[in-house]
Amino acid sequence: MSITNIDTQVFAKQLRIHVLNMTSSGGSSHVGAAFSMADIIAVLYGHSLKIDPQLPKWADRDRFILSKGHAGACVYAALALRGFFSVDKLLTHYKDGSYLSGHVSHKGNPGVELSTGSLGHGLSVGSGMAYAAKADNKNYRVFVQLSDGECDEGSNWEAILFSAHHHLDNLVAIVDYNKIQSLAPVAETVGLEPFSDKWRAFGWAVREVDGHNHEELKAAFASIPAETGKPTVVIAHTIKGRGVSFMENTVLWHYRTAKGEEFDAALRELEAK
Amino acid sequence: MRDAFIATLSELAKKDKKIILITADLGFGVFNKYREELPKQFLNVGVAEQNMTGVATGMALEGYTVFTYSIANFPTLRCLEQIRNDAAYHGANVKVVAIGGGFSYGALGMSHHATEDLAIMRAIPEVTVVSPGCIWETQRATEALVNTPGTCYLRLDKSNAGDTSLPGEVFQIGKARRLKEGKDLTIVTTGGILCEVLAAFDRLQKEHQINCRVVNVHSLKPFDEEEILSAASETGGIVTVEEHVVEGGLGGLVAEICLENGQPPRLFHRIGLRGGFASKVGSQEYLRKHYDMSEDAIVNAVLRLVSQRRPLDSSQELKVTTLH
Numbered sequence: 001m002s003i004t005n006i007d008t009q010v011f012a013k014q015l016r017i018h019v020l021n022m023t024s025s026g027g028s029s030h031v032g033a034a035f036s037m038a039d040i041i042a043v044l045y046g047h048s049l050k051i052d053p054q055l056p057k058w059a060d061r062d063r064f065i066l067s068k069g070h071a072g073a074c075v076y077a078a079l080a081l082r083g084f085f086s087v088d089k090l091l092t093h094y095k096d097g098s099y100l101s102g103h104v105s106h107k108g109n110p111g112v113e114l115s116t117g118s119l120g121h122g123l124s125v126g127s128g129m130a131y132a133a134k135a136d137n138k139n140y141r142v143f144v145q146l147s148d149g150e151c152d153e154g155s156n157w158e159a160i161l162f163s164a165h166h167h168l169d170n171l172v173a174i175v176d177y178n179k180i181q182s183l184a185p186v187a188e189t190v191g192l193e194p195f196s197d198k199w200r201a202f203g204w205a206v207r208e209v210d211g212h213n214h215e216e217l218k219a220a221f222a223s224i225p226a227e228t229g230k231p232t233v234v235i236a237h238t239i240k241g242r243g244v245s246f247m248e249n250t251v252l253w254h255y256r257t258a259k260g261e262e263f264d265a266a267l268r269e270l271e272a273k
Numbered sequence: 274m275r276d277a278f279i280a281t282l283s284e285l286a287k288k289d290k291k292i293i294l295i296t297a298d299l300g301f302g303v304f305n306k307y308r309e310e311l312p313k314q315f316l317n318v319g320v321a322e323q324n325m326t327g328v329a330t331g332m333a334l335e336g337y338t339v340f341t342y343s344i345a346n347f348p349t350l351r352c353l354e355q356i357r358n359d360a361a362y363h364g365a366n367v368k369v370v371a372i373g374g375g376f377s378y379g380a381l382g383m384s385h386h387a388t389e390d391l392a393i394m395r396a397i398p399e400v401t402v403v404s405p406g407c408i409w410e411t412q413r414a415t416e417a418l419v420n421t422p423g424t425c426y427l428r429l430d431k432s433n434a435g436d437t438s439l440p441g442e443v444f445q446i447g448k449a450r451r452l453k454e455g456k457d458l459t460i461v462t463t464g465g466i467l468c469e470v471l472a473a474f475d476r477l478q479k480e481h482q483i484n485c486r487v488v489n490v491h492s493l494k495p496f497d498e499e500e501i502l503s504a505a506s507e508t509g510g511i512v513t514v515e516e517h518v519v520e521g522g523l524g525g526l527v528a529e530i531c532l533e534n535g536q537p538p539r540l541f542h543r544i545g546l547r548g549g550f551a552s553k554v555g556s557q558e559y560l561r562k563h564y565d566m567s568e569d570a571i572v573n574a575v576l577r578l579v580s581q582r583r584p585l586d587s588s589q590e591l592k593v594t595t596l597h
Contacts, residue, residue: 106363113334115362118354124324125359128331135313136335155355158324 008214011081012042016243016270018077018090024263026094028102032241032253034074036178037145039212040236044143045078047214048221053083056110062140063129065114067122068147068176072104075112084111120153122146123173127163130171130231141224143172149181152190157202164203169225173204173233176211178240182254199233211236244269274411274429274465275303275372281415282340283307286314292419293332296342297325300372322347326355326367333365338419344373345385349394349426360424361400368418369394370427374404374464375516376551376560377431387428388546391463392521394426395494401425401446402494406467407434410491413444421446430465430516432557437467437489447495455484458540458575459504462514463490463523469561470514473571481572483579490523498530505531510540510582512574516557516566519545540578544570 019034045051050062066075073093080087092098099108103117116122126144133140150156163171177195179186186192196206205227209216217236226232240254241247244266247258258266283306286292294307295316308315318325322343329339341348348371349356360367371387378385395402401421405411411429418425437452449461453474462470467489477483486508488500504511511531513524524543531537544566553563561567 115358118358120323121327121355121359124327124355125331125334127324128328128333129335130331131316131328132332132335132337155323155327158319158321159327162318162321162324162328 006046008039008042008046011046012039012214013270013273014081015042015074015077017267018081019073020258020263020266020270022073022077022090022093024258025091027257028073028094029255029257030070030073030102031256031258032180032247032250033068033147033176033178034071035242035244035247036238036240037068037071037176037211037236038074038243039214039238040145040174040176040217041074041078043214043217043221045082047218049143050140051082051111053111056084060138060140063113063126063142065116065122065126065142065144066104067116067126067144068119068150069103069116071147072100072102075104076100076109079109079111082111085109119147119150120155123156123159124162126171127159127168130163130168131166133170134166134168139170141170141172143174146173146175147181148175148177148179148186148192149189151175151192160199160202160204163231167229168231169227169229171231172221172224173231175233175235176238177235178238180240180249180251180254184251196235199235203230205230205232206235207232208235208237211238212242243273274405274408274431274433277408277411278370278415278427278429279303279307281412283310285416285419286311289338289419290314291337293337293339294342295325295329295339297322297347299343299347322352323355326352326369327359329367330355330359330363330365333360333367334363338366338368340368340370342370342372345371345378345387346390347371349387349390353393356400356424357397361397364399364423366422366424368425368427370429372429374428374430375466376557377465379557379560380554382554383550383552386551388517388551389521390426390428391493391515391517391523392525395526396521399423400494401492402428403446403492404428404463405491406462406464406489407437409436409438410444410489414446414491417444417446428464432465432468434465434467434471447492447497449497449500450489450491451486451500452489453485453487455486456508457483457485458510458512458579459486459488459508460512460514460571460575461488461490461501461504461523461527463493464516466514466516466561466566469566469568470571472568473575476568476572477575481576483575485575493523493526496526496530498534501527501530502534502536505536505538509538510578511538512542512544512571512578514544514566514571516561517545519543519547540582542574542578544574
């Protein structure tokens with residue numbers, strides 16, 4: 001595994017500042033969803049993923065799929081900061097003529113494995129990649145980042161059944177479990193609990209972590225498979241909007257864009273950390 | 274067609290270990306030999322078409338050529354977004370195969386009538402759409418799709434027109450086949466219903482001395498515009514025949530091409546399913562008759578159009594013909 005010397009805490013701070021700038025400048029939504037997974041993305045792209053920015057299609061790279069494509073700004077920022085493309089490009093996000101769409105897209109963006117945006121697609125595609133890796137005797141791992149609300153999509157559960165049946169222990173699902181979906185809390189929408197029991201019952205190895213604790217995340221990603229012969233799910237307990245006090249744990253900041261004083265206040269908080 | 278497809282794929286897969294066949298738990302008995310010979314190139318994902326298509330995309334992105342297989346609308350409409358967003362947008366080598374075009378499974382009911390698939394699949398950008406009419410076309414199309422980059426749709430029928438190949442003929446995706454030469458009118462068709470068209474051709478010739486041109490369009494996308502425009506200008510009339518709703522499929526495609534090129538045929542009629550879902554059930558043969566797309570319906574449509582023909586040098590405006 002390629003361990004970089006990147007300070008993931010600093011990396012996460014940079015990610016959040018870029019995401020704030022990108023979403024505010026472009027006028028896009030989903031800042032809360034991007035902030036809630038920023039630490040996971042920082043640990044993956046700053047530490048755990050075996051990737052080479054100079055060779056985005058390197059055959060043995062770890063694959064990362066952002067299935068919750070609406071939080072694409074955070075992945076774009078991570079790729080730019082790692083050198084897959086220019087950081088200057090980030091401010092074209094969501095603007096006329098840009099390839100940096102609101103939902104993550106591979107077109108024109110080296111390092112993005114899969115374009116998503118409609119929920120419930122990433123885990124099946126990731127399962128196919130993991131199945132291919134097994135068939136080809138390859139050692140790469142496939143990480144798929146899901147949202148909690150996304151787990152309402154039945155297609156995920158098709159993939160969950162499939163990958164356990166085929167013992168795809170090179171597959172890792174990460175659930176950004178911030179417990180708030182677009183209109184209301186998860187528990188008031190379609191409750192997922194007992195969530196980890198569901199995955200376990202479907203034949204997955206389950207790891208529950210604090211999704212903002214980098215050491216816990218690093219440890220979880222360093223021990224894949226968590227159980228031989230089983231795919232691993234890392235249920236990452238997170239706080240939606242993490243990093244900006246007035247965005248945290250609110251439904252509002254799923255869609256709201258920070259403008260004017262809100263933007264200034266958010267930037268001050270992120271820079272102070 | 275199904276057996277011809279599997280036999281051809283089997284031969285291809287023996288030579289290319291990167292070819293994989295995935296079924297969503299359908300094809301009872303038909304895969305036994307394939308599975309026995311190529312166990313590592315076969316996968317049954319269970320009754321899960323969305324996952325089938327997503328898994329196929331993932332494998333294709335890792336270098337495989339993946340055929341997804343099911344019947345009727347299951348491998349297409351049930352997982353349409355996976356075909357669009359995952360397979361097609363990424364240019365993935367996913368070849369979607371539906372067994373049972375049109376009323377092939379007529380007695381099983383509306384759920385099993387594949388009567389909108391061509392319109393829907395051809396609307397998705399960058400998807401190749403192929404609908405063979407005979408066994409030879411099925412075999413050649415299967416081979417050709419392996420060598421066609423990107424996402425493809427192969428619609429297979431229960432009925433077929435046997436072997437319509439001509440000596441030395443070369444199959445080409447995107448190239449229509451002129452199966453019968455004639456000047457009175459052109460019948461353009463796609464899929465297994467070609468057998469009804471050929472029977473209608475014979476009757477028109479023998480009983481009515483009408484010589485139709487017959488153009489079989491196995492590829493709806495890419496589409497042989499030139500052959501259709503020639504038909505419009507040289508025969509002056511086109512009847513399209515498809516086991517599909519009249520909206521958006523072959524008939525719509527022919528109309529679009531002719532109008533956009535400023536060459537509408539003076540006479541034009543689309544034979545296909547009209548007036549809503551087919552709620553009656555029955556054999557493919559019965560339903561073709563019931564919904565006016567059988568040999569008889571084709572003969573009658575041609576006779577009525579030909580009877581309305583005006584001299585070739587008259588106005589070139591599109592003649593609006595009502596057959597009902």
